[in-house]
Amino acid sequence: MSSVDLPISPSLFNATLIERHDLSEALSVVRIRPDGGELPPFEAGQYCTVGLPKDAQERAAYPANDPRRLIRRAYSIASPPHRREELELLVIRVDQGQLTRRLWELAPGARLFVDPKIRGEFTLREVPAGSDLIMVATGTGLAPFMSILREHWHRPGWPLQTASDFRRWRRFVIIHGVRKESDLAYRAELESLAREDPDFHYIPILSGGREGDGWAGLRGRAPIALDPPTYRQIVGSEIDPRTSHVFLCGNPSMITDVQKLLEGRGFVTHSKRQLGNIHFERYW
Ligand SMILES: Cc1cc2nc3c(=O)[nH]c(=O)nc-3n(C[C@H](O)[C@H](O)[C@H](O)COP(=O)(O)OP(=O)(O)OC[C@H]3O[C@@H](n4cnc5c(N)ncnc54)[C@H](O)[C@@H]3O)c2cc1C
Numbered sequence: 204m205s206s207v208d209l210p211i212s213p214s215l216f217n218a219t220l221i222e223r224h225d226l227s228e229a230l231s232v233v234r235i236r237p238d239g240g241e242l243p244p245f246e247a248g249q250y251c252t253v254g255l256p257k258d259a260q261e262r263a264a265y266p267a268n269d270p271r272r273l274i275r276r277a278y279s280i281a282s283p284p285h286r287r288e289e290l291e292l293l294v295i296r297v298d299q300g301q302l303t304r305r306l307w308e309l310a311p312g313a314r315l316f317v318d319p320k321i322r323g324e325f326t327l328r329e330v331p332a333g334s335d336l337i338m339v340a341t342g343t344g345l346a347p348f349m350s351i352l353r354e355h356w357h358r359p360g361w362p363l364q365t366a367s368d369f370r371r372w373r374r375f376v377i378i379h380g381v382r383k384e385s386d387l388a389y390r391a392e393l394e395s396l397a398r399e400d401p402d403f404h405y406i407p408i409l410s411g412g413r414e415g416d417g418w419a420g421l422r423g424r425a426p427i428a429l430d431p432p433t434y435r436q437i438v439g440s441e442i443d444p445r446t447s448h449v450f451l452c453g454n455p456s457m458i459t460d461v462q463k464l465l466e467g468r469g470f471v472t473h474s475k476r477q478l479g480n481i482h483f484e485r486y487w
């Protein structure tokens with residue numbers, strides 16, 4: 204098969220790339236506008252599916268308007284449900300990645316596919332109001348927590364009402380583990396919220412870098428913040444399985460490790476069959 208660019212039907216595309224704002228050489232905030240001006244309704248914490256054309260050779264096996272001509276990948280939505288005019292995603296370019304490699308080649312205005320069905324169970328739906336929410340993210344696993352936070356903090360009408368009118372949690376803690384400081388996406392927004400609200404705690408943790416590089420925060424991997432004395436010192440409370448729900452998102456090995464750690468401390472993994480207080484979204 205030659206590598207000539209086989210046509211792909213314009214009808215496979217239903218959205219436009221507005222911007223890829225680079226936070227570092229591999230990490231970007233991506234904004235996408237759906238045709239028709241509005242996304243379907245969705246819940247904070249859910250994900251969408253984005254599609255881009257496969258290489259010409261791969262797509263040659265399918266007719267021009269066949270969706271199998273697209274590579275599709277899931278992305279947690281970082282924007283809140285009341286901002287349906289565009290999607291905001293936090294995406295890392297994976298080395299040798301199929302879709303992310305292509306995404307980094309696009310310029311604003313490029314056409315792409317966004318599955319009109321938005322999916323996912325990683326939401327606050329089954330979490331009792333008034334719980335302590337402890338969100339543990341590695342890398343881009345921060346995205347769904349931004350949607351959940353923003354749903355409550357940046358509603359239309361804000362700041363006319365007070366924070367407590369909106370809040371359906373007692374404390375909200377974000378633990379974000381990344382390799383280097385430039386991977387701390389949304390840091391300014393989260394630091395600003397933490398200054399405003401004494402019940403919101405933002406705990407960034409670096410696994411890379413070294414002493415003397417100017418980093419004054421915690422070093423290591425995200426779970427160190429769940430160590431009781433460390434957590435107590437930063438948040439000023441205990442991690443209590445009777446009142447806390449822990450959400451884990453990102454690297455699957457972090458999820459497995461933290462799940463094991465918390466189950467040993469009386470937490471129960473949430474599933475369709477059993478209400479629990481450990482919730483997770485594996486990215487791969
Ligand atoms: C429910 C869900 C939500 C997701 N949300 C996001 C998101 O908000 N942002 C995001 O960047 N990715 C997210 N992902 C991952 C995303 O779907 C793709 O897997 C990722 O962008 C790589 O796609 P690719 O085609 O470039 O790489 P592929 O060719 O598919 O290679 C994938 C390999 O890269 C690794 N990998 C995949 N995703 C990541 C990642 N984020 N960080 C580190 N290594 C990774 C894994 O080893 C995986 O096997 C999510 C995945 C799921 C299932």
Ligand SMILES: NC(=O)c1ccc[n+]([C@@H]2O[C@H](COP(=O)([O-])OP(=O)(O)OC[C@H]3O[C@@H](n4cnc5c(N)ncnc54)[C@H](OP(=O)(O)O)[C@@H]3O)[C@@H](O)[C@H]2O)c1
Nearest residue numbers: 229295296297298341342380381382410424425454456457
């Ligand atoms: N981040 C970058 O600068 C960069 C640059 C170019 C390309 N990429 C591509 O992007 C991909 C994703 O990189 P990423 O840095 O966002 O994601 P990642 O590899 O999942 O690492 C994010 C954070 O998760 C930590 N982690 C890994 N396993 C863990 C565990 N079991 N428990 C707790 N924490 C754990 C890592 O710590 P450790 O550091 O200790 O592993 C790191 O702090 C890479 O695989 C690469 O393909 C990334």
